[in-house]
Amino acid sequence: MTLPPIRFTADEAWALAAALAAADACAPYAGAARTAYQKIAASMTGPVSVAARELAARIVALPSRTDAAVRAAVEEALTGNKALRLSSVDAEGRESDRVVEPAGLLTADGRWYLIAWCRTRRAGRGFRLDRITAAAPTGERAQPHDLAGLLLGSVAAGAARPVALAALAPPS
Incomplete structure (x- = not known):
């Protein structure tokens, strides 16, 4: 274009x-x-x-701890509306494997989260990208899920579309 x-x-x-x-x-x-x-x-x-x-030239950033392959898999699943198989570690160090249906991305306090419908929990969940240890699109179509609906009841319930992106998104 x-x-x-x-x-x-x-x-x-x-x-x-x-x-x-x-x-x-x-x-x-x-x-x-x-x-x-x-x-x-x-x-x-x-x-x-x-x-x-x-x-x-006067802007610097600390190196990322998010694996490039994980980020690429999340991008592919989100843009292609595909289910995503992921492995992650929670704040206590517990590992889990699950298949999720990506609904969107959330950024807060310099961190990125994948917001998705978790097939294991049968509920919306947020996954910090830097805690996802492996991810791969399954090739299976994901069901559409309302991002705002998945955030209801969480600390991110008041999240709003960034003003800079509002003109790009379809009306809600």
Whole structure:
């Protein structure tokens, strides 16, 4: 897909640089975010380009603890609406294996969570991406699940779509 030329203000270019820098290796779709930023940066010219590049050089992130293969499997299952077989470790170090039906992603306090319908528990569950030790799409279609509905009754019940993404999502 191609877009017509877009002119960014310096503030918009800085915002893009900061937001995409935050999409480190543990963030879902980080690879696509990185290449998108490279394309955007390549299309910028003049003082705005220089300002965005200078800001990007002053942003750092700690290395990710999320396995790239896990992240890729979660992305594939979510975008392809496929069930996902995963192994994870909870906060107490207990391991579990299960098949889930991904409903969406939640970010909170710098961490990413897969929100899914758990076939084992027959309920909505959140799985921290950095605690998933293995994941693979099953190839089986997942049933559609309402993300907001799965969050009801949890500490994330008040989660809202980020303002920056609101214009991209279909009306709820």
